[in-house]
Amino acid sequence: MMDAILEMRRITKTFPGVKALENVNLKVRAGEIHALCGENGAGKSTLMKVLSGVYPHGSYEGEILFKGRICQFKDIKQSEQMGIVIIHQELALIPYLSIAENIFLGNEQKRGGFIDWNETFVKTKALLETVGLKEHPNTLIQSLGVGKQQLVEIAKALSKKVQLLILDEPTAALNEEDSENLLKLILQLKAQGISSIIISHKLNEIAKVADSITIIRDGKTIETLDMRADHVTEDRIIKGMVGRDLTNRYPERTPDIGETIFEVRNWNVYHPQQDRKVIDDVHFHIRRGEIVGIAGLMGAGRTELAMSIFGRSYGRQISGQIYKNGRELRIRTVSDAIDNGIAYVTEDRKQYGLILIDDIKRNITLANLVRISRNTVVNENEEFVVAETFRRKMNIKTPSVLQKTGNLSGGNQQKVVLSKWIFPNPISSCWTNRPGGSTSAPNMKSIRL
Structure with a gap:
C-alpha cells in the first residue's frame, strides 16, 4: 500500500443556508489516479476548491494534510507553492496572449528585473513537448481548439512543479480523439510520479485510468472503491451516486408523436x-x-x-x-x-x-x-x-x-x-x-x- 499524499478529514463547507459538504473524507495515495464521482450538485467541485485554497482556510471546517503536513491555504497561490494545481472545468487561459505568456503568467521567468523571453520560450517548448503539442510558443491561445487548450493548462501546471494535479471534468468538452490523448497524458504523468484527482461523469473513462474512486452524494462521502480489488462496475458506481439500484439508466417513456x-x-x-x-x-x-x-x-x-x-x-x-x-x-x-x-x-x-x-x-x-x-x-x-x-x-x-x-x-x-x-x-x-x-x-x- 502506497503512502497517502493527501488526506482531507471531516471537511464541512456551508454557504448561506446550504451545507454543501458535511464531514467529507478523502485519501489519495502517492502516484495514483483518484476519481471523484457524484451527481451534479453533490459537492465534488466544492471539495476541490477547498483543497486548492479557492475557499480559504477558515471558511470551512476540518483539516487537510498534504504529504503528512497540515495545510491551511489562504489562497490558490499557497496551494500551488505546495505542488497542488487545479484545472477548472472553465479553462482559465487568456485568449489574446500567447501560449508562453499564459503558461508563465504570474510565474514569469525574470533576469535583472525583466522577463527573460529566451528562457521563457525554451521552457515553454520543453513543456509543450511533454504534453504532446507541436505549436510554437508564440501561438495565440484563441487559435487553438479546446483539446489543445486543455493540454496548455496541463503544461502550465507542470511549470509549477505539480505533485497533485486536480482536473475538473477534463474531457467534458473534448471529442473522442482529444479525450483519448488527454487520458494517455494523465497515465504518463502517473508514470512520472504525479498524483491526479479527476472529477468526471464519464464512467468509461474513469474505469480506464483510475486506481481508486471516491463517491460523494448530497455533500457526504459514500464510499471509496479500489478499481483493482473491488471488481467495480459502472452500475455499482451509479448506485453509489444516486443511492439506489437502477433498473433503467434512463427514464422509460412512451413517445406520443404527432404532426x-x-x-x-x-x-x-x-x-x-x-x-x-x-x-x-x-x-x-x-x-x-x-x-x-x-x-x-x-x-x-x-x-x-x-x-x-x-x-x-x-x-x-x-x-x-x-x-x-x-x-x-x-x-x-x-x-x-x-x-x-x-x-x-x-x-x-x-x-x-x-x-x-x-x-x-x-x-x-x-x-x-x-x-x-x-x-x-x-x-x-x-x-x-x-x-x-x-x-x-x-x-x-x-x-x-x-x-x-x-x-x-x-x-x-x-x-x-x-x-x-x-x-x-x-x-x-x-x-x-x-x-x-x-x-x-x-x-x-x-x-x-
Missing part, C-alpha cells in the same frame, strides 16, 4: 468575423412530442445552428426559413424567438444563461416577465410564488429563492437555467448537453417539442 409543428429549411449561417460558412443548407423537421438529437464533433456547428435559430443570436448573413404549424416565422431577435415559443438552454450557463449576481427568483422569471407583471410593473409576490414552485419541482438545493444564483453549485445553477426556459412554456426548446450531464455524455444538441 410536424416545427421545421427549418435551407438554413445558412456565416461566421460573425470570418468569411466562412458555418452552417450550410441545413434542413430538419420536428413532430409534436418528439425529441431530436443533433450530433457531431466539436466545431461541427451544433451550437451555432441552435443559437442562429434562436433569434439570430449567432452569425451573420443568415438565410433560410423557419416554420411553425405550417406558417413561416419572421424571427429577427431573441424576443421574436421567445414570443414564438422557442427557448434556448445554453451550454455556457455562466456567461449566457444566468445573471450570477442576481437572485434565483429573478433569474427564473427573467425570460417571461410579462406573465408576472401588471401594467409593466412586476408583481413580486407572484414572482416569488413562481420561483418557489420551480425550486420544489426541480429540487434546487437552496433555503430560499432570494439566494444569489452565483452561490449555488454548478448542478443547481443548471436547474435554474432549465426553470427559466420552462417557465415561458415554449413550443420548442433547444439545449446543449452540459458537460457531465449523463454517464455517457455524448456530444449532442437536443431539440425538444
Whole structure:
C-alpha cells in the first residue's frame, strides 16, 4: 500500500443556508489516479476548491494534510507553492496572449528585473513537448481548439512543479480523439510520479485510468472503491451516486408523436468575423412530442445552428426559413424567438444563461416577465410564488429563492437555467448537453417539442 499524499478529514463547507459538504473524507495515495464521482450538485467541485485554497482556510471546517503536513491555504497561490494545481472545468487561459505568456503568467521567468523571453520560450517548448503539442510558443491561445487548450493548462501546471494535479471534468468538452490523448497524458504523468484527482461523469473513462474512486452524494462521502480489488462496475458506481439500484439508466417513456409543428429549411449561417460558412443548407423537421438529437464533433456547428435559430443570436448573413404549424416565422431577435415559443438552454450557463449576481427568483422569471407583471410593473409576490414552485419541482438545493444564483453549485445553477426556459412554456426548446450531464455524455444538441 502506497503512502497517502493527501488526506482531507471531516471537511464541512456551508454557504448561506446550504451545507454543501458535511464531514467529507478523502485519501489519495502517492502516484495514483483518484476519481471523484457524484451527481451534479453533490459537492465534488466544492471539495476541490477547498483543497486548492479557492475557499480559504477558515471558511470551512476540518483539516487537510498534504504529504503528512497540515495545510491551511489562504489562497490558490499557497496551494500551488505546495505542488497542488487545479484545472477548472472553465479553462482559465487568456485568449489574446500567447501560449508562453499564459503558461508563465504570474510565474514569469525574470533576469535583472525583466522577463527573460529566451528562457521563457525554451521552457515553454520543453513543456509543450511533454504534453504532446507541436505549436510554437508564440501561438495565440484563441487559435487553438479546446483539446489543445486543455493540454496548455496541463503544461502550465507542470511549470509549477505539480505533485497533485486536480482536473475538473477534463474531457467534458473534448471529442473522442482529444479525450483519448488527454487520458494517455494523465497515465504518463502517473508514470512520472504525479498524483491526479479527476472529477468526471464519464464512467468509461474513469474505469480506464483510475486506481481508486471516491463517491460523494448530497455533500457526504459514500464510499471509496479500489478499481483493482473491488471488481467495480459502472452500475455499482451509479448506485453509489444516486443511492439506489437502477433498473433503467434512463427514464422509460412512451413517445406520443404527432404532426410536424416545427421545421427549418435551407438554413445558412456565416461566421460573425470570418468569411466562412458555418452552417450550410441545413434542413430538419420536428413532430409534436418528439425529441431530436443533433450530433457531431466539436466545431461541427451544433451550437451555432441552435443559437442562429434562436433569434439570430449567432452569425451573420443568415438565410433560410423557419416554420411553425405550417406558417413561416419572421424571427429577427431573441424576443421574436421567445414570443414564438422557442427557448434556448445554453451550454455556457455562466456567461449566457444566468445573471450570477442576481437572485434565483429573478433569474427564473427573467425570460417571461410579462406573465408576472401588471401594467409593466412586476408583481413580486407572484414572482416569488413562481420561483418557489420551480425550486420544489426541480429540487434546487437552496433555503430560499432570494439566494444569489452565483452561490449555488454548478448542478443547481443548471436547474435554474432549465426553470427559466420552462417557465415561458415554449413550443420548442433547444439545449446543449452540459458537460457531465449523463454517464455517457455524448456530444449532442437536443431539440425538444
